[in-house]
Amino acid sequence: MTLVHEGEAADARLSTVSTTSQSYRALVWRRFRKSVPGMLGLILVSMLFIMSIFAEFFAPQNPNANGASFAPPDKVSFFTNEGFTLWPVVYTIIESEELDPITFQPLMGPDLDNPRPLAFFVDGWDYEFLGFIPMNTHFIGLSDGTPLRLLGTDKLGRDILSRGIMGSRITLIIAMTSIILITITGTLLGITSGYIGGRFDMWFQRFVEIVLAFPQLPLYLTLTTLIPVTAPSSLFIAFVILVIAGLGWAQLSREVRSKTMSMARIDYVRAAQAVGASDTRIVTRHILPNVMSHVIVSITLGIPAIILLESFLGYLGFAVKPPLISWGLMLQDASTFSVIGSYPWILSPVGFILLAVFAFNALGDGLRDAIDPY
Amino acid sequence: MSDIVIQARRIGVTFQVDGGSIEAVKDVSFTLKKGQTIALVGESGSGKSVTARAIMRLLSKRATVNPQTEILYAGRNMATLSPTEMRRLRGNRLSMIFQEPMSSLNPVYTVGSQIAEVLRIHNRMSKAEAMGKALALLRDVQIPEPEARLNQYPHQLSGGQRQRVMIAMALANNPDVLIADEPTTALDVTVQAEILNLIKALKEKTGLAVILITHDLTVVRQFADHVYVMQHGEVREDGPTGTIFSAPTHPYTKRLLGSEPKGHADPAQVGTDTVLEGRNIRVTYALRKGGAFRGTWSKLQAVDGLSLALKRGETLGLVGESGSGKTTFGQALLRLNNLTEGEVDFLGHRIDGLDRRAMNPYRKRMQVVFQDPFSSLNPRMSVRQIIEEGLIVNRLGRTRAEREERVKQALRDAGLPDTILSRFPHEFSGGQRQRLAIARAIALEPEFILLDEPTSALDLSVQAQIIELLRKLQREKGLSYLFISHDLKVVRALCHRVIVMQNGRIVEQGPVDAVLENPTTDYTRRLVKAAFEIAA
Numbered sequence: 001m002t003l004v005h006e007g008e009a010a011d012a013r014l015s016t017v018s019t020t021s022q023s024y025r026a027l028v029w030r031r032f033r034k035s036v037p038g039m040l041g042l043i044l045v046s047m048l049f050i051m052s053i054f055a056e057f058f059a060p061q062n063p064n065a066n067g068a069s070f071a072p073p074d075k076v077s078f079f080t081n082e083g084f085t086l087w088p089v090v091y092t093i094i095e096s097e098e099l100d101p102i103t104f105q106p107l108m109g110p111d112l113d114n115p116r117p118l119a120f121f122v123d124g125w126d127y128e129f130l131g132f133i134p135m136n137t138h139f140i141g142l143s144d145g146t147p148l149r150l151l152g153t154d155k156l157g158r159d160i161l162s163r164g165i166m167g168s169r170i171t172l173i174i175a176m177t178s179i180i181l182i183t184i185t186g187t188l189l190g191i192t193s194g195y196i197g198g199r200f201d202m203w204f205q206r207f208v209e210i211v212l213a214f215p216q217l218p219l220y221l222t223l224t225t226l227i228p229v230t231a232p233s234s235l236f237i238a239f240v241i242l243v244i245a246g247l248g249w250a251q252l253s254r255e256v257r258s259k260t261m262s263m264a265r266i267d268y269v270r271a272a273q274a275v276g277a278s279d280t281r282i283v284t285r286h287i288l289p290n291v292m293s294h295v296i297v298s299i300t301l302g303i304p305a306i307i308l309l310e311s312f313l314g315y316l317g318f319a320v321k322p323p324l325i326s327w328g329l330m331l332q333d334a335s336t337f338s339v340i341g342s343y344p345w346i347l348s349p350v351g352f353i354l355l356a357v358f359a360f361n362a363l364g365d366g367l368r369d370a371i372d373p374y
Numbered sequence: 375m376s377d378i379v380i381q382a383r384r385i386g387v388t389f390q391v392d393g394g395s396i397e398a399v400k401d402v403s404f405t406l407k408k409g410q411t412i413a414l415v416g417e418s419g420s421g422k423s424v425t426a427r428a429i430m431r432l433l434s435k436r437a438t439v440n441p442q443t444e445i446l447y448a449g450r451n452m453a454t455l456s457p458t459e460m461r462r463l464r465g466n467r468l469s470m471i472f473q474e475p476m477s478s479l480n481p482v483y484t485v486g487s488q489i490a491e492v493l494r495i496h497n498r499m500s501k502a503e504a505m506g507k508a509l510a511l512l513r514d515v516q517i518p519e520p521e522a523r524l525n526q527y528p529h530q531l532s533g534g535q536r537q538r539v540m541i542a543m544a545l546a547n548n549p550d551v552l553i554a555d556e557p558t559t560a561l562d563v564t565v566q567a568e569i570l571n572l573i574k575a576l577k578e579k580t581g582l583a584v585i586l587i588t589h590d591l592t593v594v595r596q597f598a599d600h601v602y603v604m605q606h607g608e609v610r611e612d613g614p615t616g617t618i619f620s621a622p623t624h625p626y627t628k629r630l631l632g633s634e635p636k637g638h639a640d641p642a643q644v645g646t647d648t649v650l651e652g653r654n655i656r657v658t659y660a661l662r663k664g665g666a667f668r669g670t671w672s673k674l675q676a677v678d679g680l681s682l683a684l685k686r687g688e689t690l691g692l693v694g695e696s697g698s699g700k701t702t703f704g705q706a707l708l709r710l711n712n713l714t715e716g717e718v719d720f721l722g723h724r725i726d727g728l729d730r731r732a733m734n735p736y737r738k739r740m741q742v743v744f745q746d747p748f749s750s751l752n753p754r755m756s757v758r759q760i761i762e763e764g765l766i767v768n769r770l771g772r773t774r775a776e777r778e779e780r781v782k783q784a785l786r787d788a789g790l791p792d793t794i795l796s797r798f799p800h801e802f803s804g805g806q807r808q809r810l811a812i813a814r815a816i817a818l819e820p821e822f823i824l825l826d827e828p829t830s831a832l833d834l835s836v837q838a839q840i841i842e843l844l845r846k847l848q849r850e851k852g853l854s855y856l857f858i859s860h861d862l863k864v865v866r867a868l869c870h871r872v873i874v875m876q877n878g879r880i881v882e883q884g885p886v887d888a889v890l891e892n893p894t895t896d897y898t899r900r901l902v903k904a905a906f907e908i909a910a
Contacts, residue, residue: 023798024754267750270710271811275764275818276737285763289754 031370038366044359052168056127059162060141060148063325065125067147067157068095068108070343074149075110076118089115092146119143152345154333160345164352167325171356174241174319174326175306179299181245182252187288187295189249190256195264195283205257211250219247224318233324240319244306252298259291293371300364304357311353327353379550379583380406380429380447386440387421387428387607398424398437399607406551411577411584413598413615415591415630417833418804421607422587426553428453429585430470431460447551466496469544471537473556478540479528485512485539486524492546511542515572534565538572545576552577553585558593562695563860563904570597589834591634592906595619603627633838635867639886640849644870645686648719649822649854650707650740655680655716657699657706676702678878679716684822687848689855691869691886693862693901699878700858704824707856708740709733721821738768741815745827747807751799757810758795761785764818784817787850789843805836809843816847825857829864841868862905866890874898 032038051058075091078084091110098107122141129135142148151160193204223243227236263269264287272282307327313319314328315335322329330349334340340347387399399421406412414422427433429445429452445452447468452460472478480488489511490504499507505524512520515538528536537557544552554573558566574597577584586598594601595615602612603626611624622628657677676699684690692700706713709725718726720736728736744750751760761781764770771777782792788809799807808828815823825844829837841864847853859865865872866886873883874897882889882898893899 267744267746268752270705271742271744271750271814272763273710274708274737274740274742275767275814276734277763277767281767285755286752290752 028367028370032366035366035369037362038370041359041362041364041366044355045363048168048172048356048359051165052172054129055166055169057129057135057137058139059159059165060124060138060150061159061162062125062127063158063163063166064323065147065158067149067153067159068093068106069153069155069157070105070346071108071149071153071157072343073152073345076150077115080115085117088118090118090142090148091115092142093149093152116142116144116146118148151348152343154330154346155339160330160348163325163330164327164349167327167330167349168352168356170237170320170324170326171307171310171328174237174244174310175303178241178244178248178306179302181241182248182302183295183299185245186249186252187256187291190253191260191283191287191291193253194257194260195279195287197261197264201257205254208250208253211247212254214247216247219243220313221316221318224313233321236321237319237324240310240313244309248302248306252295252302255298256291256295259294260287263287263290297364297368297371300360300367304360307353307356307360311349377408378405379408380404380445382406382429382446383444384440385425385428385443385445387424387433388438388440390436390438397607399428402602402604402607402609404602404609404612406583406585408550408583409577409581410600411574411586411598412600412602413586413588413594414602414604415588415594416604417589417630417835419606420604422604423555424607425604426470426555426585426587430464430468430553431455431457432464432470462496465492465544465549466547467549468551468553469547469549470553470555471540471544471557473559476528476533476536479536481528484525484527485531489539489543489546492543496547507546508542511546512539514545514576515539515542517542532565533561534569537561537565537569541569541572541576545580545582548580549582551583551585553587555587556589557586559588559590563862564695564900566593567904573597591631591834603630629835633835635838635841635861635863637845637867639689639845639868639870641870643687643849643852645688645852647686648683649686649688649721650684650856651682651719652707653681653717653719655703655706655718656714657702657711658714676878677706677713680875680878680880682873684854684856686821686854687852688871689848689857689869691865691872692856692858692875693860693865693872694875694881695860695901697877698875700875701826703875703878704826704856704858705742708742708824710742734768738764738770738818739820740822740824741818741820742824742826743808743811743815743828746831747804747811748831750811751807753799756796756798757785760799760810761814761817764814768818770818780817781813784813787816787847788813789839803836804832805839808832808836808840812840812843812847816851816853819851820853822854822856825855827859830859830861837864844868862890862901874901 071093074093076088077091078086078088080089091112091114093108094111095106095108099105100107118140119142120140121137122143123136123145124138124141126134126136140148147159149159149161151164154160154163189204193201220243224240227239269282269286272286277285310319310326311328311331314326315331317332320326320329327349334346382405383403385399385402386397389396389398402421402425404412414425416422424433424437428439428443431452433439439453443453447463452463455463479485486505486508489508490501493499493504493507494501509520509524512523517523517535517538523531523535528539531539552573557573558569561569570593573584576582586594588594598615600612601615601618603610603618603624605626610626611618611622618627619631622631655677656675656679659674659676660671680703682690692704694700702711705711707718709718709728713726716726717724720740723736725733725736758778758781761784762777765777765780771780778795781795785792785794790806790809790813799810802810811828828844829840832840844855845868848855855868857865857869869886871884872886872889874881874889874895876897882893882895889898890902893902
């Protein structure tokens, strides 16, 4: 048996070659890092979250303060009367004395006589940082306190950039809360149904099919109109979240169920049964961790869908009520063609939505490729 | 030398992988003559399949053939032919059959039309002519009722018949070279013999040259004229089959040949008390057809009234072809399946009626090792967690330190270093993973282990190590094994007694030597012949 021992020695040698062991997380990270769109998505998503958490700091104007309505974006330039400058200057929009011959609105244009340098960490409107620290410092602005409106104003003269930044908060709250509810319900019900199987599974799946077969849009509209118009905004948002989650969990539960069913037949689950492990232990230690990778991917790909849904419902006026701000609600102003033609900058919330959707999709794609490293 | 068909010199293949490249094949050269069978032999990862695919130019996009490669066929270097020219050769002058006959046939076309397609791609031929030729080919490959098969779909054929169809397709255009990449690995042993004999007969009839790729030394001994032994992408040794087997010179060849399972179970260690006894076990599966809520149910008798008794320290082999119910029977004895009828005694206690909670006290005394070490270890758990699980569940070892000591002991017993506690399964090779699975089983200090084909997913040399480990553990711990296998060689090396199963019933049983040397039933005789001689 000397030959066998030689082989055994080789076996043992092999196992001592690499001394550092890599956990699952480290492996996923190593693969994820290589995906350019994935990393781009991760950076954008992180920036989006930072921006919405510290929205007041990043918003240069008070999102509810009124100024001249439908003012075009301020002009940012590297040239002044004296020539080229390294630091950009802003020519803010001012109303002139003349009136538009058709609309009789005062004509607006950049104040070319007064270049104002762009500045960071300037004092502006008062707010409470993180909800309790009174502050008035803002990320960007003009040093002399003149309002900076990089994306123009809407019909009530409110700064669109500031509203977009503030609106990201409500939009992300709706998206994140619904996705958390969807994930918890979908995963739990999917695992239960798949693991128990049998008659329960059969009836439960029929129920899931009914939920999936519901015509979603009419249901959203009906359900949202059920709430009294006088209800507080927070209740309204909670209701919207419940409706989105109530219809959204079914798809995820289906996917998780089929994963669970294939997982429950795999040998390591049988081995756990053979050592006498309880169902709870098998589900939490063996099935759940292996299903989670799939769930994480479907979360990141589900968020953009909810953002789009919110913008769509908001546009129709069913998601968020003023004075709260969301991207969908902001697009309501853009509902007539003539307005878009005259004041194209009020479409800029579309840019926010596009960016957010792209960021989450890219992150999800990168994760999907990286999540199965074996 | 005009009878040389392929002259290959310095074949090299490099794969691009995450963080670098791997040379899968290095400087492999061989000569293939008309009517000759050469065998590329090696364990998994030795580059034998990659070599074959390099000849056919069927490598994946990540692979590059090294520039010095020269594969001369009919005076031209195939490594530099254009894709169009290569396509003309492939399936026409050179053809290939693969390991998995199910996935190489298209399920939506009939067998006849798939063979006819191959004919019509390379020849001007009407559909009717092609179908006629296809029928003749099916006759050549000795499929029963070839006329009926022509209009059948792949799923209606058995694995062996599918492989015959693949051979018929490969031979459709009278190729000069047939490359057979593990053609029988996915088939039962008895079928394997038939397929190999068919290739041999066709070769003699047509003067075909065959490149046989396999890890099975018995197959090589029976069918190859010239052997190339490969390891880590290089040819270690080559020579006429007889010479290689009788006088190997390279140490790797010697090791490979020496790892054929041998030896016998020691009859002295068998005790007198019975560990496990099953009486009239029946397992019936209810198959459901159609219906959203209620379908029609039919019954499948997987295990049909089987009985066995296992003594302490004994190894009982359970053999049979796939589908004979041996795994179902084994798992039913351990109560991992629900048995429909019958009685099971474990250490003198009836366990057949117990529910899962009531089974728990017995779980730690009976363990199981599965066939596939890649699916039997949870990829998300570290070695410590995998082995510790049984200890935690059964409340063995009060403190963490005590448990860790037991885990380490189990690893040492299974022939692994005890420093690997925080590593993950994917860092280990197949053989090491199987050792981990064994460590998980013995950590609970069971009295009985169900071994469900524990060696069949492993390379030959690793297989020998695992057999030796199992023997050692049995000797030291007085374990009883129920050893499920289709490989009679391993059974002979490890088992005291053997039960031969077919279609859920016992065909024959007795001491291993008696059954294997003097089989009384035809079925056993075929199994034995297939395992030890191939030429059935």
